[in-house]
Structures are given as structure tokens and as C-alpha cells.
Amino acid sequence: MKTIMYISTVLLCVWGLFACSADKTEYTVTSPDKQLAIGFDLNSGKPFYHVTFRKDTVIYPSQLGLMFKEAAALSGGFKVLKSEIAQHHSSWEQAWGENKLIQDHYQELVVYLQEEAGQQRLMNLYFRAYNDGVAFRYEIPRQANIDNFVMMDELTQFDVNGNPDTWWIWADYNTYEKLYQHTTMEEATWVATPVTMKGDKNVHISIHEAALTDYAGMTLKQKETGVYEAELVPWANGDKVRGSAPMKTPWRTIQLSDNAAGLVQSNLILNLNEPSRIDDTSWIQPMKYIGIWWGMHLGTETWYPGPRHGATTENAKAHIDFAAANNIEGLVIEGWNDGWENWGAKDAFDHVTPAIDFDLKKVAEYAREKGVMLIGHHETGGDIESYEKYMEAAYQMCHDLGIHAVKTGYAGGIYPRGEHHHGQFMVRHYRKVVELAATYQIMLDVHEPIKPTGIRRTWPNMMTREGVRGMEWNAWSDGNPPSHTLTIPFTRGLGGPTDYTPGTFDLLYQNAGERVKWNTEDISMTRTHSTLAKQLANFVILYSPLQMASDLPKNYEGHPAFQFIADFNADTDESRVLNGEVGEYITVVRRSGDEWFLGSATNEEARTLKVELNFLEPGAGYLAQVYMDAEDADWQTNPQAYLIREKEVASDTVLELKLAAGGGQAIRFVKK
Secondary structure (H helix, E strand, C coil), X not given: CEEEEEEEEEEEEECCHHHCCCXXXXXXXXCCCCCEEEEEEEECCEEEEEEEXXXXXXXXXXXXXXXXXXXXXXXXXXXXXXXXXXXEEEEEECCCCCCCXXXXXXXXXXXXXXXXXXXXXXXXXXXXXXXXXXXXXXEECCECCECEEEEEEECCEXXXXXXXXXXXXXXXXXXXXXXXXXEEHHHCCEEECCEEEECHHHCEEEEXXXXXXXXXXXEEEEEECCEEEEEECCCCCCCCEEEECCEECCEEEEEEECCHHHHHHCCHHXXXXXXXXXXXXXXXXXXXEEEECHHHHHCCCECCCCCCECCCHHHHHHHHHHHHHCCCCEEEECCCECCHHHCCCCCCCCCCCECCXXXXXXXXXXXXXXXXXXXXXXXXXXXXXXXHHHHHHHHHHHHHCCCCEEXXXXXXXXXXXXXXXXXXXXXXXXXXXXXXXXXXXXXXXXXXCCCCCCCCCCCCCEEEECCCCCCCXXXXXXXXXXXXXXXXXXXXXXXXXXXXXXXXXXXXXXXXXXXXXXXXXXXXXXXXXXXXXXXXXXXHHCCCCEEXXXXXXXXXXXXXXXXXXXXXXXXXXXXXXXXEECCCEEEEEEEECCEEEEEEEECCCCEEEEEECCCCCCCCCEEEEEEEECCCCECCCECCCEEEEEEEECCCCEEEEEECCCCEEEEEEEEC
């Protein structure tokens, strides 16, 4: 990554300079386009902020403050020492991403506070206003009266205007794998972030956090109706954050747009993170992959050795052959190592020793010969103590074998017991993993993760994460309804790439073979809740630089619709959201070189969408290869009915996309 240009100015306001009065307590900073503003007010010594969008109040004055275990709160009795306003405008280039080139344009207000009595401790507040949202964070500077500390609460509030429609999942200290609810805000009493709202005048809001590096994850709880307050995930003993001065908290973010599509286009979360710490990113490569994985979820294979073991040497080689023949760059193999038969036990997994029927070196060598990237798999079962003993040797082994990507998993309760997936203990672990992986040139796909908060900018080997109720739920539960994947881009997807693992073709599992019930009461009732064309569309809609084709190779072999997956390029240069409403529909286009890929999908309601192709190069002709729902397609009654059509188009063409109930459409635009 590199900075393309940089312009910064600072306006300093201190007592006596520029005629600033000593009793001034209100400060405001506006976005570059002047449409957004975030203001600070010291009310009777207590710090508050508020947010306006196009001169309408979006966040009413909301309290700020920090509470400690063995010290008084930093929440009142303040005076303003000074303030600074800075303007920043730069561009930077990603190694990969929805858009390679990112504009970073904001104005920043810093307010320096000091307690007027007692120890006269210091606290600084940073406020930034971008065109796509606002953010703020706390800083505890180095000072005589604060050294090491334990934080017990964060008094950050979000007093949201009105009672907007809200899309949310219940706060949970250990999982994000839940279906989104759509209610009023008042009913969404305790939520995980990102949480998305639609208020008056079609204003769309997403509240989240950025640059979560050494802190507890934040949930939001209504301690009074209509006002969210930060609720941090605790350590086992109840501590929230353990730190020392100087310290900056994560950014608290509020993305704003007058339409749902604008939220998805936002780069706010990325821009609030530090630049890349990896100088040479040439080894970091987006790719499509398949896996020895889906059979285990269907119940036709097992993770552990035996007559139905999926991760055998021969099965791995067969998958490599399929990948090499079909322009699939990677293969993940779950169940390759010792320990799966001891699932749930302490010290169950061995991350360097292959299973008895799997020859890791032979498979790795075969993959290299075929030009397929082998993706390692490290399931920890939540046993952090055991995994950290293996990590160095495991990553060294991967590097030596030419394995430059690893999928990690943290299913199950955390060891040591009492710690949570989303607390500071695990935030530190995830950071340790991504930094160690970078030293061995290993890309990461993290399952059961901490939510994404933009650290992919700082550590671009952090490629993608699960952190969502993904495709596998369709194999062993009542499944994900058609609206689920139309909600993800506007909620969880706002945090960062999502390893949802789309691409199932055998939607009713009629070609699965003999299935053994392992995680559901009635395996015969399971299915995937979409049409086949929507599965292709999700390759484009649900962004991930490591994008999985989730089905078994036998369901792809000879299937004409698989050509879209074979042609799809996961290395995106540019992306646009053409339309969308949360939980209803969306149309996304992504450019890779001279080609564009379009994905459009709908919920349970059939609909027709008109889209302009003005993203195509003016004056150039394109061949549109269209994968669409058949006239009689329906996610419930006829999900696998599809058509493939070709059409010549140009930048002035308006396409009519007909989407079946629970359906979609995928298009590849090839420049002529």
C-alpha cells in the first residue's frame, strides 16, 4: 500500500490565541462536503457530542466518559485546555479490496480536557467528519496520575433521533452467527455491531467501531429507552479493558447515507485504521477456492479418520485436479490433522501432525505441481493456550510447504474457561495470530472471529472472516431465509469481507448421497433457500477476496452454470452498488481489469430491476454473459431452473433484471 497524495492543515485554538474565550465549551467540525457535522459540548463539566446530517439532528447530545476499577471516572468536572482542527486529504492504494484506490478526506477536531479538581487528570477526545460518516475516540495521554489501569465501563452513548427501523442481532459475547431481526430501535434492546437503522427522510445509519486492536469488543445496550450505551465484553473476572497510558480507544463510528447503497460504498471503517505494516505485499493474492468441507456439513463425510473421512490423500488430489482444470486457485482441506476425534477436549488438536490417512507433504507437492494454492486449516476448538504453543511451528511448516493461506477456526468455548470470543483476551490473540502469520507470508481466513473493524488495512494478510450465519447453516438447521443474504451487505458486511461461502448448486441435496444426522433433528428437511442463479449472484454481492465455491466438485462437473464461477475474478479493482434496500434486494458490480461482474438478488419477493450500464467504458462494446432465473424459477418450488443468455451491450444500455422469488442474476461483461 502507498499514499498517493497528502495535504494537511492544522488550525490551533488555545486560550488567548485567535481571540478564543476562556469560557468556550462548544466546538464543531464538518465533513469536506459540509453535509455532516459532529459537535462537542462541555455541559456543566461533562463531555457530550452530537451529530447532524444535512442540518437535521441524527444523534442528540450523548454523554462520553470512562469508568475505572480503582480510580474515579473520567466523566465530569472537566475544563477545555485547548482544541485543534485539522484538515486531511489523501489517497492510498490497497493490495486488494472492493476498490483498490481509496480517498481519505476528513476534518478532525481534537479537544484536550483536564479535570478542574482532584488529581487534574487529562483526557483527549478526537472527532472526525468524513463525507460518509463520523467517528470519535478517547485518548488517555501519558501523565503522572495515570499509569496502569483497569477500565470497568465506557459511558459512550448514542441518543438516536426518533425510533428508526433497525436491523440487528442479539449481543453475544461469543458468536455473531444469528439471523438478523427487523424491528423498531426500541425493540432492539441489546445489539451487536454493526447495527443498521433507517430513520426519517430515508437517512440510513450504521453504528460500529474501527481499529479494535487491544480493547474489548463493543456491544450496544439500551439502558434507557431510545439511547444506546456501550457495553464492553468482559474478561473472565469482570474487567473490561486492561491498559496503560498512553492509550487510544477504538474509534466509535457512525456511517450515514440518504440511501442504503451509500452505506455499502463507505470506506469509513478502513480509513480509520493505520496504514499497512507489510512492505512487500506481492505474496498476498485474492483467489477463488473450493474445499473438503461441505460433505462434513451435509453428513456424508467426517472430519476424523474412518470409512467416511473426507481429508484423505486421494480425495485431496482429486479436488486439486478439479481446481486446476476449472480455474480455481485454492483448496482448503478440513480434517487433515490429528485431533478431530477428540473434539471438545482440552489439548485436542495437533496442528503439525497429519491424520493417519493423509500425506501432507505429498498433497502439498501435488498442489504446487498443478498450480493450486493449498489452504491450511487450523481448528482450535477455542483452546487458545494449546494453539499458541503450536502456532510458530505450524506457520513455519506451512511456509516451508508453500502454503500461503490458512483458515483458522475457534468453534466452542474458549480455553482458559470464562474468557469470551469477543473480549480483550481474544482481541489480543487474534492480533498475535495475524502478526505472526505475516512474518511467514500467510494470508488468513478466520472463522468464529472477532468482528472486522478495518485492520485489513494495517495487516492486509487478514483477508476475510466468517462472523456471520453462513452457508453451512443450510446443511444442518432450518437454514437461512432468502432475505438473510440481502441483509448481510448492509449490516455485517459493512465491517469488512465476509466468508459466507456461497456457490451451492445441489440446492435440495438430492445428489449428496447417504447422509448421517449429526447436528439436526431432521436432516431430510434441510436445504438451501435460494435459486441457483442467486448462488452465482452472491459470488459478487457478498464480497470476499478469498471466495469459496462451497459445493462438492461432482455437482459442478459438466454444469454449464459453473462457467460463471470459473470465469469470476476475486481480485477486484473497483466496485459500485447500483441499487439496494436492506433485506429486500441489491445490485453490485465489480471490475477486474477490463471485465465487469454483476450480481443482483432479491428476497422472498420476485421483482424486476432496471439498471443502467454507465459503469462500462464509454464507446466500447461488451458481450454480456447472463446467468438468470428461468421464467418458472422459484426458491421454494423450482430453485434450480436457470437460463444462460448472451447479449451485446454498451455504457448507454439499460438492462431489465428479472429476479424470481428468492432469486438472482449474475452477469459477466467481456470487452469486445
